[in-house]
Amino acid sequence: IDVAHGVILDVEPTPAHRTAEVESTKTMVERVEERFDLTPHRLIGDTAYGTAPMLGWMVEEKGIEPSVPVWDKSERRDDTFPCSDFLWDAGKKEYRCPAGKALKHNWRPFKKPRSHITQADTVVYRASQRDCTACPMKAKCCPNTPMRKIARSIHEDAREMARCIRKTVQYQQSRCERKKVEMLFAHLKCILRLDRLRLRGLNGARDEFTLAAAVQNLRRLAKLASPPRPFGGQIASTAQEIG
DNA sequence: ACGTGCTACCCAAGTCGTAT
């Protein structure tokens, strides 16, 4: 949905699965690009869209600003230093711990050079065991392990961008714009009676939703095209009954 | 001895499947 105008640009049904729902966004964004040569400047969504691969796709592949909360479970519960207390040095590609020591992914060279990217698409940055053993802050940092380590997503730059956007006024506005989307869904359910589908299967859902979206867009078009009328309220309610 | 990469396991929020 284009929130600036309340126009539905594409429809893609999925099973009620978080990953499937999120993946369908890629399908729709790319299809709208092909059909209408339109690319969104930013994308508004909830935390389900805040996973590292999704943010990476938005920022790195599409150049879309993510107005999305970051899926982040890095906060610790045991009163030890959280990851956010470690400063990232983009130039040196290493972290700096609260005691000022480095966390690196390449402490030494290898005969066969390695990418250091793990199966979880992260790079593990570790402090030196020697530094941690001698550190007076060890109890506040890594009480249960020989050294502190941080798994950094290969999409961390995109995650960081989403964190920064979340602090902006623009993000607060996007929260309000999301209401326009919710209003369309509410209208679909209550007025167009689409709280339950009649046709079975994904194809049935696609047909019903596509027709409903067309109806929504025609309503919008009528609103934009017709000049304001003196007895607008009465006419509007009649139109709804016909609809 | 120590760095590296993998696996096991935990968490929270959600869906799915089954028994009642």
Add this chain to the structure above:
DNA sequence: ATACGACTTGGGTAGCACGT
């Protein structure tokens, strides 16, 4: 219709085996 446990998801940490 409802309750409840199993399972899924992506993120985290701890610890082990292996390579240098």
